Amino acid sequence: MSQSSMAVVRPSVVVPLRPTTVCAKCEQRTISVCNSIPDEDLHRLAAVAVNMAIPAGQGFIEEGDSAGFFYNITGGTARLFKSMPDGRRQITGFAAPGTFLGLAAQAHYGFAAEALEPMRVCRFSRAGLEALMEDFAALEHRLLEIACSELVLAQDHMLLLGRKTARERLASFLLARGAMSSDCPLAPRFNQHRLVTLPMSRADIADYLGLTIETVSRTLTKLKTDRLIALPDAHSIDLLDPTRLKMIADGEF
C-alpha cells in the first residue's frame, strides 16, 4: 500500500532496551506476552525490542506494508483498521496497553494502526521474536492463546456488524467498554464500574460499528432519553442500566 513505512513511523523517542533493566520493571509485563519469558532470559527479549513513543494521531502500522515487526502496547490506545480505496474504513478493534499487535499478517500487514492518544509501544523484530519462539515454547503458546481470543472477539464483532441494529451495536459497544475498564487492573475503578470513558471520536466509533457519525450520535441521544445512559460530556458515558443495556445488546427485549 505505502511505498515506505518510514514515512509513517516518525517516533519522537526511540529507546533501545537494555538487558533485564527495562523489561523486568515494565508495568505491562504481568498482562502481556513478555511474561512468558523467564526473568533470567529477558535480555534476549530486550535484544530484539525497541521502546518507542508515538505521538497522537500518528500511524505506526500501514496496511499492506511488509510485516517486519510485532508490537506490544505499553501506553495509550490505538485504532486498528482496514481501508477501501475510496476512503471507507472499518475499525477492527481498539488496542489498549498490554495488547500484542501484528498477528493478523502474512508477509504483509492486513491492517493499519494509528495512535488515538500519545502512545508507547515495544517494537519487536518479527524475525527476532520468531527465533525466540523456537527457544521458548511458552512464548509461542501465549501467542496462540492471544490469537484465539482475538478470533473469538472478531467473530463476536462479525455478528454485531452483520446482524445487529444500530441500537444493539451501541449497547454492545458501551458494555464492552465498561467491562474493559472494570477488568483492567491498572484502570481506575469508577463507581459501580458504570462510568465509561471513550478515548475515541464519534467517527472512530462509527467506523468500528459499521455506522455513520450521525447514527452513532442519534442513537446515543436516544439511549439517553430512554434513561439507559447519561452523557456528562461527549467522551464520558454513564451506564445507568447495564442490565437492560445487556438485554438490548443481545437482542432480547
Next chain:
Amino acid sequence: MSQSSMAVVRPSVVVPLRPTTVCAKCEQRTISVCNSIPDEDLHRLAAVAVNMAIPAGQGFIEEGDSAGFFYNITGGTARLFKSMPDGRRQITGFAAPGTFLGLAAQAHYGFAAEALEPMRVCRFSRAGLEALMEDFAALEHRLLEIACSELVLAQDHMLLLGRKTARERLASFLLARGAMSSDCPLAPRFNQHRLVTLPMSRADIADYLGLTIETVSRTLTKLKTDRLIALPDAHSIDLLDPTRLKMIADGEF
C-alpha cells in the same frame, strides 16, 4: 447453550483411528495440521483422534458448549455461525476439507458448526492435542499460523460486513469462492477457474454476507443482467468478468 452436546452429535459412523495406517494415508494430510507431526509419531496423533461421518444438516459444534474437541475436516463442507436469541444468525465462515476447527473458543465454543453436506471429520480431544503440542512444537507453530490466517480472513470479513454494499459483498464472495476452487489442489480445475459451485443455500449466503435471501437473489440477477456472471443453475455461477468483479469487490469503479 445446549444442555448436552450428545443431543447434537449423532454420527452414523465413528471410527477410532488405528496407528500409522489411517493418518499417513489421509488425503488431507498434506494441507492440514497433521503434517506437522512426523510420520513415525502419527500413532500419537491417531491415539487422540476419532474419524466420524456427519450427515448433511447435522450440527457437531454447538455455541456455548464446553470446548472439549478440535476438529479437522476431511470431507464435505460446514457452516460456522453465531446466533442471537431471536434466531438472527451470522455465518462467520464456511469450512472446507483441510480446515482445522475449534481455535475460536475459550472454555466454551464461541460458535456453532453444522454440516452443509455429508461430512467426514477427525475429532481430536482438546486435552490430547494440547498434550501433543508440548512434545511437537511444530504442531503448535502450525496452529498459530492457522489462527493468524483466520484472523486475517476475519478482518477482511469485518470490512465487508461493516462497509461494503450488497453488490460489493456478493462480488467479494464470488471471487473468494473462485479463488478457493482454483487454489485447492484437490478441487477440479474448471475452464479458466471461472465456474464456481456453491454448496450452500441462498439463506446461508445471506447470513454470511449480512443480507437477506431476497437481497442476495436480486443482487445476483443484477450481476447477471450486467453480464458479470452467468447462472447456469442456482448453485453454479460462472464468473464472466473476474477483473470487473474484483474492482466492484474492492469498491473501485
Next chain:
DNA sequence: CGTGCTTTTGAAAATCATCAAGTATAGTGG
C-alpha cells in the same frame, strides 16, 4: 475570545428489509 473541529440535530434520499406471491427445483411415493 475567536477559530476550527467535533458533535448534535433536522430533513430528504437511498439502500436494504419485509411482506407477499409466483416460479423453479428436488425429493417422494404412486
Next chain:
DNA sequence: CCACTATACTTGATGATTTTCAAAAGCACG
C-alpha cells in the same frame, strides 16, 4: 416415469432503518 408436495429461489410492492446532505450548537485550543 410421472405426478405431487415441499422446499428453495426469484420477483414485485411497500416500508423502515440508516445514510446523505445540511446546518446549528458545543468544545478545545491558541
